[in-house]
Amino acid sequence: MRAPSLILLLLTLSGCASESNPFIASNSPDQRTQSTPLQSRPTLSVVLSTEPWTFGTSTGSIIRTPSYRLFTTTTRPILLSRVPVFLESSLTHYRSAFVQLPPPPIKLDTYLMQTRPEWANLTRLLMQRRAPVYLQIERGGFAAEGRGIYRDLGSLNDTLNIAAHEGWHQYTQLAFRHRLPIALEEGIASYMEGFRWDPNQPEKPIFLPWANPERFDQLRLAADSQALLSLPELLSTTPQQLIAVDQNKALTWYAQVWTLIHFLNEGDQGAHADDLRRLLLDSATGTRNSISRSAGQSLSQAALFTKAFHASPSALDASYQNFIRQITRPGMRSAIIAGRSPLDSSTH
Template sequence: MGDRVAIKARIAVGIALSIAVGAGCAHQNENRFVALDNVASTQDEWRFERTRGFKLTTEHYDIYTTIEEPRLLTSLPQAMETCYAYYQRLLPNVTPGGERMTVYIFAKRREWERFTQRRFPERAPLLLQIRNGGYSLDRIAVAQYVTHAITFPIIAHEGLHQFLELNVSNRVPAWLNEGLAVECEGQKWTMDGLREFDPWHNPARRNQLAEVLQRNEQTPLRELLRISAGHVVGGTSRGIAAYYGQVWMLQRFLSAGQDGKYAAEYQRMIDAIGSQDLDALAQAGAISGGGSISPGEGLFRAFFAEDLDTIETEYVDFMKNYALGGKRPGDDKPWWEKLGE
């Protein structure tokens, strides 16, 4: 989650997230990513202090957990490997370096707290402020299991940060890093496990953003490009909701808004992650913009028109059409009128 008080921690604030659980066959399109089938894994016993647990090993993950519920243990390998495949689809030019992804998922809050205190004693006072969430720090991801609806989106969110930390040497600006991570929260499940990723599907974030927009409390675009999650954590719940909702919608706007006006440049920027020097691009964008410009705004200007006022007007209209009007680009009526179709 960006630059958080000068540490590498990626903290997912535990705001309740909603997952649609339903049956049916999902067709993969430019937005959705269908979950993997038949994920191979092994299960070995593991202990955390005196608590019995398991180590689940998959192609890319070492998952350590004190969860014992059989259905959850079965769901984890499939969900995590689908996350990995989705990260690779989102970031096609990021070449994994071969280091395995290490994830800890604790069944109880006190286990999560004890692990955090032992592993990160200096960071623990900050990390323990997380109520229902997780973090990624020093190349591992750690989460407390609460419910499917809260925990699995958080794991996917933190995993994206972990994936970038392990495989990308350049710093990815917070608005882009966090926006992509929130897109990974969009998941749909069935009783058999993860069904698909859909970056549009995030009812909790959408509803929180709608409240922010109704109050006209959205963060101005230039400020959004400058700040990181560290600037809002510890603030009001609406401020936190505004940040995550807006960086999520910024990805959706750039990739699909204005009839695709910015889509090509957005994809070019995504393709630059892992293949180009993002710091150099940000510096070039800052120079072209003149004055004192943050690295986040510099990278934005390197790919998109420098008339940020026009872009901001379009962006805010886009957010209102989706969060308040219920319409994705191309929709002729809001989502609630399509229920049952």
């Protein structure tokens, strides 16, 4: 399994926090402005302006797009050309993959540093007393307080996989009025990772949520070794708890929450898809308050899941486990590599 999947285990430790920490640096940017409405297909010419930016002794640029301010010290042409398009395309995907979701209220500040020392210094500046937790990440990035803080990992696709995953957290931190249960939040972030480059427009990503062989391989490995978590276990456990005792089990947790979103979207002949869309909309707009709180207390993940999907995790577990068996049958990896659903009749 490649390194980013391991990195993502650490990202949930504190990546969804909401403490305020002002950014202070040379050429500190102006106040963020309202982002633009949803566009169905962003064009390749998404850059509105570019201006110099200095971070410590490093020089770079601020690249402005309709929905992002990208602060970067990278000098790699492929990153400078592809990252702005990728970020805008990712946001379009976040907002349309399941149901049309609202735009973020302000532009999304995203940092792409060229080296780990630069990334570490930026992390210390932005996260202050909480920085030590994030500095445990050896190779990757994180989202916190509506900011994405990444570095060049050397591999273009590895860097963008992190941006796609953490970008979902960045978006929901700003645009959602209520948090999703952690299993669904992390599951959707993992769902957003899969993409391929458009052969006709090489700078444009095509998002294919099934195209995630790392998650699939971990799922199949756990299934073959009878190490899968039940749905109640999945919803009552956090990756923080697992990573402290069994990193492989934490990887399985991520693979299973990725699968859970596919199950809720496609499983049981689509029986749960409308409930998933409704939960996303309700969480974004704030109307989830009517189902997420009882007698003034927040419900557990399992209780919220039960209210949202009209069935308890225990009641849906057999169907969920059967879904896993279906998609991990021999020969199904070819569908994953192609970015197709293993349930698609054309893959059989």
